[in-house]
Amino acid sequence: TQKTALNAIVFLYRNVLMTPLGELAHSYAKKSVRIPTVFTLEEAYCIINKLKGRARNNFRPLYQ
Secondary structure, eight states: OHHHHHHHHHHIIIIISOOOOOOOOOOOOOOOOOOOOOOOHHHHHHHHHHOOHHHHHHTHHHHO
């Protein structure tokens, strides 16, 4: 989407305003690295034990 916005600005200057844009000094934002969230075994059991009905039945083999 950053490239789309840049292309829109270039189009505006070249085709609508008829103004030379010149050299652009820009850089794209870096994608941040996300560390995945991992539950401990106790946290996973706590969450599973709070489930009811069908949702809990889906996890039955994990905690028997």
